[in-house]
Amino acid sequence: MARAVTTRRKAINTALAWAIGLLIFFPILWTILTSFKTEGQAIADPPIFLFFDWTLENYAIVQERSDYMRYLVNSIIIALGSTALGIVIAVPAAWSMAFVPSKRTKDILMWMLSTKMLPAVGVLYPIYLLFIKMGLLDSRMGLVVVLMLINLPIIVWMLYTYFKEIPGEILEAARMDGATLKEEIIYILTPMAVPGIASTLLLNVILAWNEAFWTLNLTAAKAAPLTAFIASYSSPEGLFYAKLSAASTMAIAPILILGWFSQKQLVRGLTFGAVK
């Protein structure tokens, strides 16, 4: 039952929530605004909020000077590649755990989760060394594999919790109606599994896009994605706020948009189903 709420109360809630929401969002808004300013206006005293000469020059300069596109392409390949590879490996595993559970299923799931807890810094040198030995240092291939491995437990877990929700009776009903195994998979299981797989995909693209330990430590120039590109602004020369903002805006925009679609799945994915 919904409780009766006075309009006045609702107005107070609204005002308070919007004020806090805008405050939290402000650094992002400020970055986006600054990216359209000239460098001079970006550090103007007092700061200019909206009434400046809007310009796109920073975006052009960032692309021209630092070859933004190359980093972007690396980010896309690494995020999509590691997620796709992870899904291909995780779907059969999660599938069999959800539909043909054995006594050890729970143990295997818990063990997979435990590999996610391994602190990256604890295995930094071995991975670094293996990468040198295998010629994977500063290669997209290497990062695709590492990011796939660090996110694999989350992918398996998410898929498992989604697959678990597919009722087994529906399969039996189909079988009674004479569906073959192939028909069962194509017409019944796949359509029911697609939403879960899509959410998993989305969340993992986001996680891989933002991963900033391995991408910073295992790349130099060739395979560096946007995380490393932005990090190169940590020791800048001269005025750079507007350019930093333009570069940052370009780096976060795709993920902000994807993220808004995935907020519900976020909870499930990041708590390993502990909070739904």
Added chain:
Amino acid sequence: MATQHSRSAARLMMAPAVILLLGWMLVPLTMTLYFSFKKYLPLRGGDLGWVGFDNYVRFVTSSAFWPSIYATLIIVGGVLVITVTLGVLLALLLDRPMWGQGIVRILVIAPFFVMPTVSALVWKNMFMDPINGLFAHLWKFFGAEPVQWMSQASLPSIIMIVSWQWLPFATLILLTAIQSLDGEQLEASEMDGAPPLKRFWFIILPHMSRAITVVILIQTIFLLAVFAEIFVTTGGAFGTKTLSYLIFQRVLESQNIGLGSAGGVYAIILANIIAIFLMRIVGKNLDN
């Protein structure tokens, strides 16, 4: 019922994921353990033989160790207190009826999607810069002396940045928990005349306790590994060298692999202690 045939098929379907993760876990872990018992300096002589527990002793007796533990505890503790407290309050607020709830939710969640290097650099330069940062303008506006955030208040600065990144996570999960609360129970308590604070303390908070525990445990694991935020802001200077960062420096910057690996083993043990508690909660949930 699963047949013998489908069981072996299931095992086959699981094999790639299990084998890959097993390799990913065992190979580097074994190597870290191996190196931790060696004096190994790739740039100064390479493998200089076995040294027993020497590295383990030297890691904890070095002058950088206790400050790193202190920095780690302050950062993890500070961020946890801020994100959980504000997260509970924000979740309570967002759960109430209002106009534009969906948009507010999006605004609040947004920081979580910003890559760590971006949020750290934006905060460091555009907000905390002592000359051109917004905070400096704000401080001057009120006639105060701008703060040298990164050098004089380095730990609070990092805590602020990381809290901004993790507050959405805490809020989102706690909001999910509140929304699953039975409305009738609250209504009954309201009719019995329980004041709001009592309702919060005796009904809402106990209901959220599991979600709060999950938030604390998951965040702790991620916060122990905070890296990019320190890497692009202070680079470990001004007392912000956490345990993870210290190990990173030993391994990649000074290339003292033995010492760094011993530190790595400590970090792994520490993370595992926390992981055990988290797994217990997750495991319980799996049984239902």
